[in-house]
Every structure is written in C-alpha cells, then in structure tokens.
Amino acid sequence: MTMLAGQGRNTALPPIWPDDRYEVVCERDDPHGTTRDRYHFPQYAVHSARSLETAGLARRVRVFRLADDVVIYDRVNGIDLSPDEW
Numbered sequence: 001m002t003m004l005a006g007q008g009r010n011t012a013l014p015p016i017w018p019d020d021r022y023e024v025v026c027e028r029d030d031p032h033g034t035t036r037d038r039y040h041f042p043q044y045a046v047h048s049a050r051s052l053e054t055a056g057l058a059r060r061v062r063v064f065r066l067a068d069d070v071v072i073y074d075r076v077n078g079i080d081l082s083p084d085e086w
Contacts, residue, residue: 021067022086027060027076038066042086046073 020038020046026032039045042065049061053075063073065086072081 021065022072023064023066024052025062025064026052029056042072045085046086049073050062 003072020040022039022042024039025034026037026046037045037048039048039070041064045063048077050073052058054059060076061073062071064070065072071077071079072086073079076077
C-alpha cells in the first residue's frame with residue numbers, strides 16, 4: 001500500500017491507471033491455449049486483436065466490452081463494430 005509522504009495516517013493513494021474496460025481473448029493452438037489481455041482504451045484492444053490475426057499468432061481473437069460482455073470484434077463471426085459503438 002502506498003502512503004502519502006509526510007502523513008502519519010493510513011491513507012492510500014488512488015490508483016494512477018483507470019480500470020480496464022475491454023478484454024482481448026486470444027485462442028491459440030495447443031500447447032499455448034487461450035490468453036486474455038485487458039485494455040482501458042478500445043482502439044488499443046481492437047488494434048491488438050487485428051495485429052494478432054495478421055501475424056498468424058491466433059486462430060480466433062475476440063474483443064469484449066467488460067461492462068456488459070458485448071463482443072465488439074470477432075472476425076470469425078463477422079462482428080466488427082464501428083468505433084462509435086465501442
């Protein structure tokens with residue numbers, strides 16, 4: 001726990017990073033299995049998903065909005081929401 005400098009009480013500093021709001025689920029061939037990475041900004045999550053597919057590092061990649069579990073990107077199922085829907 002981080003303490004404020006010069007104070008004698010147990011006051012924790014607020015987190016410097018915002019909560020993660022998007023999750024990239026990457027399904028890979030065995031023995032690698034499935035990986036999950038979280039992002040705060042949707043453009044980074046979608047860019048990561050597309051890059052993994054382009055590089056051939058995954059057989060399926062999906063991006064979920066964590067607040068309501070909506071899939072915003074899944075090329076296999078033809079889901080690619082526009083940025084204003086992220």
